[in-house]
Amino acid sequence: MPISMPPAAASDLCSGATASGPAAGETAAPEHTVPERTGPENTGPEKAAPGSAGHAAASLGPDGPAAPFDAAERAAVYRAIFERRDVRDQFLPDPVSDEVLLRLLSAAHAAPSVGLSQPWNFILIRDAGVRAEIRAAFGAANAEAAAMFGEGRRALYSQLKLQGISEAPLCLCVTCDRSRGGPVVLGRTHDAATDLYSTVCAVQNLWLAARAEGIGVGWVSIFREGALQRILHLPGGVVPVALLCIGHVSALYDRPELEIRGWGQRHRLEDMVFADRWGRGDAGPE
Numbered sequence: 001m002p003i004s005m006p007p008a009a010a011s012d013l014c015s016g017a018t019a020s021g022p023a024a025g026e027t028a029a030p031e032h033t034v035p036e037r038t039g040p041e042n043t044g045p046e047k048a049a050p051g052s053a054g055h056a057a058a059s060l061g062p063d064g065p066a067a068p069f070d071a072a073e074r075a076a077v078y079r080a081i082f083e084r085r086d087v088r089d090q091f092l093p094d095p096v097s098d099e100v101l102l103r104l105l106s107a108a109h110a111a112p113s114v115g116l117s118q119p120w121n122f123i124l125i126r127d128a129g130v131r132a133e134i135r136a137a138f139g140a141a142n143a144e145a146a147a148m149f150g151e152g153r154r155a156l157y158s159q160l161k162l163q164g165i166s167e168a169p170l171c172l173c174v175t176c177d178r179s180r181g182g183p184v185v186l187g188r189t190h191d192a193a194t195d196l197y198s199t200v201c202a203v204q205n206l207w208l209a210a211r212a213e214g215i216g217v218g219w220v221s222i223f224r225e226g227a228l229q230r231i232l233h234l235p236g237g238v239v240p241v242a243l244l245c246i247g248h249v250s251a252l253y254d255r256p257e258l259e260i261r262g263w264g265q266r267h268r269l270e271d272m273v274f275a276d277r278w279g280r281g282d283a284g285p286e
Contacts, residue, residue: 080211086257087216090249091167100213101170104246107209108174113198114188117181120202120241123232125171130231134243135165137227138220145222160261163220168245173228174203179237199241206244216249 068074096104105122113119125131146157165171176199181188188194203219210217220243228240258264274280 076212080208083252084207084211085216085252087218087245087249087252088161088164088257089167090216090251091164091169091218091245091247092250093169094248095169096215096247100215103213104206104209104215108202108206111198111202111205113201114194115181115186117185117188117195117198119176119178119180119195120199121175121177121238123173123175125173125232126169131165131171133231134171134228135163137223137231138163138165141222141224141227144224156261156263160258160263162222164218164245164247165220165243168216168218168247170246172242172244172246173232173240174199174206174242174244175234175238176241177238196239196241203242203244210246214248216245216247216252218245219243220245 069077101124108120108122109118111120125134142162146154149157176196178195180195185195207217223240223243228234228243229238232240234240253260256266259266275282
């Protein structure tokens with residue numbers, strides 16, 4: 001569904017310009033165009049105001065059967081899933097356009113979240129100085145990580161390129177505000193980590209949308225605890241979930257790079273599925 005945000009506002013958002021918006025700790029939902037409704041009693045766009053009783057009733061009513069996508073649409077979704085890759089060294093210097101970036105962020109913001117808390121924020125990082133600090137923080141942690149592996153694995157680890165912080169035209173930090181939604185959040189009452197899981201859903205949405213746009217994404221996770229909070233001046237209660245390198249790429253591997261480099265292999269699906277209880281087999285389709 002297209003976003004009805006004015007072009008100037010979209011450009012300001014993606015280019016880093018500031019504007020008035022929601023109060024601290026709040027996330028404004030993107031505005032969308034209203035779908036046309038057809039039928040004997042609905043021949044034009046829905047008129048009920050968002051938040052009104054009429055709008056709630058209209059939103060709860062089905063627009064039609066939950067039909068599957070057609071074959072081409074379905075194939076496109078699965079293609080994005082199976083061709084998604086963690087990119088490290090194939091980035092091109094070409095910038096990602098504001099229009100594409102806004103679509104990626106909108107896809108991330110459409111993710112499911114516990115209690116509709118939407119705990120994420122997105123920090124667009126283009127400044128060379130900030131990126132240099134992030135790159136140095138990765139380097140320090142990566143040296144520590146290498147020492148944690150045995151001698152054989154350590155040699156292979158040292159040959160792997162595990163980040164594209166300097167090469168990608170854009171870095172993006174996806175954060176989770178642990179206080180978003182207040183002290184009691186529906187669905188989070190018995191598992192406090194569900195806000196983190198929600199934020200990861202936003203990352204996955206963005207990653208799949210990026211594949212559909214021909215944009216590469218690489219997730220850099222090797223940092224000492226507190227490093228990104230310090231560099232990005234995150235307030236208390238806000239934690240970094242993902243540091244993503246984003247940009248156009250020259251090519252994508254046909255398999256995960258770690259598999260190609262001999263670090264590991266994808267497990268067979270049938271070994272990962274159990275029936276009723278842990279460890280029980282014969283869980284496949286009847």
